[in-house]
Amino acid sequence: MENLPGACERRFEGVDAFRRIKVAALCFLYVNYINSDQKWENYNCVLCSLDLEETTYHLIFECPFSTRCWNFVGISWDHAIRFSDTIQKARMECQHQFFMEVFVISAWEIWKQQNAQIFRGTQASFESWKSCFARTVKLHVH
Numbered sequence: 001m002e003n004l005p006g007a008c009e010r011r012f013e014g015v016d017a018f019r020r021i022k023v024a025a026l027c028f029l030y031v032n033y034i035n036s037d038q039k040w041e042n043y044n045c046v047l048c049s050l051d052l053e054e055t056t057y058h059l060i061f062e063c064p065f066s067t068r069c070w071n072f073v074g075i076s077w078d079h080a081i082r083f084s085d086t087i088q089k090a091r092m093e094c095q096h097q098f099f100m101e102v103f104v105i106s107a108w109e110i111w112k113q114q115n116a117q118i119f120r121g122t123q124a125s126f127e128s129w130k131s132c133f134a135r136t137v138k139l140h141v142h
């Protein structure tokens, strides 16, 4: 299998195309955040069996499902330090130069897996996330 960081470095030559998804993903993450006080019957994360409230931080950064995704793209989060510092630390430790692009697409696809399970009853899976991640990367290369 092709090395992901190397593949991303070759594929993200057209950064302008990426800016569209970056803005869209950040907007959706923000809307998800401001709507987080909606009155759902169950607030627990649907991507894991930890029976924890689904905060944006848990869903994107701490959830075992998300952790597997982050491991795949070579990004790790230090939960023992402030959030702004963990972003900077992850960026510095990242082995490829497209940290923000990989970060936004990964988070976007994690969020979409969660939404598909809640609203369409589609079982989230790492394989599905990986496939969607690769497809989104390819869409923004051209």
Ligand SMILES: [Zn+2]
Binding pocket: 045, 046, 047, 048, 049, 050, 058, 059, 062, 063, 064, 065
């Ligand atoms: Zn979870």
